[in-house]
Amino acid sequence: MPKIFLGPAGIPLSSRGKGSVDGVKRVKELGLNAMEVEFVQGVKMSVSTAKELGEVSKEMGVRLSVHAPYYINLCSSEREKIDASKKRILDTAERAHAMGADAIAIHVGFYGDYTPEECYSMVRASMGEVIDQMREKGIDSVKLGVETMAKETAFGTIDEVIKISKELKGVIPYIDWAHTFARQGGKIDYGEILDRVVKELGLTHVNSHFESLKLRNGKYVDVHEPIERNSPPFEPLAKEILKRDLSISLICESPRLEEDALIMKKVLESLGYRL
Template sequence: MKPDIRFGPAGRPMGYKGKTTQVCDYIKKVGLDAFEYQATYGVKISKQSALELGENAAKNDILVSMHGPYYINLCSQKEDTIKKSVERLVQSAKAGEWMNSYRTVFHMGFYTKYSPEEAMKKCKDAISELLEKVEALGINNYTFAPETTGKKSQFGSLEELIEICRSFDNFTPTVDFAHMHARSGGIIKTKEDYAKIFDKIENELGLKSLHCHFTKIEYTDAGEKKHHILSDSNFGPPLTPLLELISENGFNVTLICETPYLDIDALEMKKEYSSILRG
């Protein structure tokens, strides 16, 4: 069976002015096939609207994911912050189930004064609490997808996320290649660099599918600074080697565009991928 490769925007497309519940009509019309709903400032969508979005996505064969709120820190030094973070993730999972989101993406938090090992323990304790609450509410259709982070002060290296996903059911990583590039000081340059990431995920988690984000990124010694458009050649990581690898490695891949041009650049990504397939 041919791998399922999809492209779409992180949030409302630039050219779309209608209701969020009908956005997948537009996404299908322009030639894309994925959509990441952004609940970055809180899960505010109603049940009815979420159900309508899910129906609209199914009608158009658009794969929906959700990005949970930014205000999440599962390794905070403040127990109240962890409690609120868990509740926001519960809300995200509930809304995600309504809209039939296949992934709930989120950032796990900041180390603050904790060592990486201490932060890992705090995160695992919080996730255990999260899963208890999700189960108690009867939420069944969910997959939490913690995202690789772009700042060195954040919990969320690929190694840390693999450990989290190995430890809990219904967890799988979101790989943000730009974040990994920025966090490492610009390490992603070739197809082989991308292959190491895919191989690590396959070897350590047994996965042959990947939800991921892509943008060109500016960074400092501390990590991520600013997202840039796809055509900005001054910044990495490079797109073409990634698309070449995806065309070869048999993974199912959903690639969400996080450049400032969202759907415009997502379509450029899909066009380049199609060109690679044609040879």
């Protein structure tokens, strides 16, 4: 039987307090069991606050992951931007470690002036340096998750994230199912991807995002929509997860956050799974 961790990307919209500790408590009240802590606008949480958050999440039985800042580009043609990006990843990792989060979702970069192959080499080198710095600081429990991306200008095809995860210990795919669906022209084989990351990488836990995307001029674009849009549909993914004995985090990135996470929970329950 799989072990599923389901919850919102960030503090639930219905949370009475605005802090992450309040958010974790609300996640528990809602009957969910995961939350992604959002550092997308910058790492503004202190290490001591991260430790406090970790204690509360452990007490509540809520699994934490983290999203790194958006201002990261390891394929920049400017050295200072790459160095700043690496620092943002390391700062995120320090907080993730302090709160006991298992993984960080990272938008690693855009091809820009480089070919996908050149960008891959740059990302691999920088991620390797960050992992070395993490080890020096004793940060050994946090995985760097390279997120699959929707835009064709961005590093993050399913093949790229699996390849770099094979080559760098401490790096994993952070699968955004909708991004991958868009990148593949509105098609996705959930079972094939789950089997690949388990068989090729030996993962015991899969980190992922779920939401729907907007269809614009016949093409899916990276504008997040409620999951009722079915682009992609959730139920087929739920069925593929339930066929397998695996552990997975499903972080809802719909604009409705916990409301749609609860719809996802209902779908799982209709298929016989209880969180």
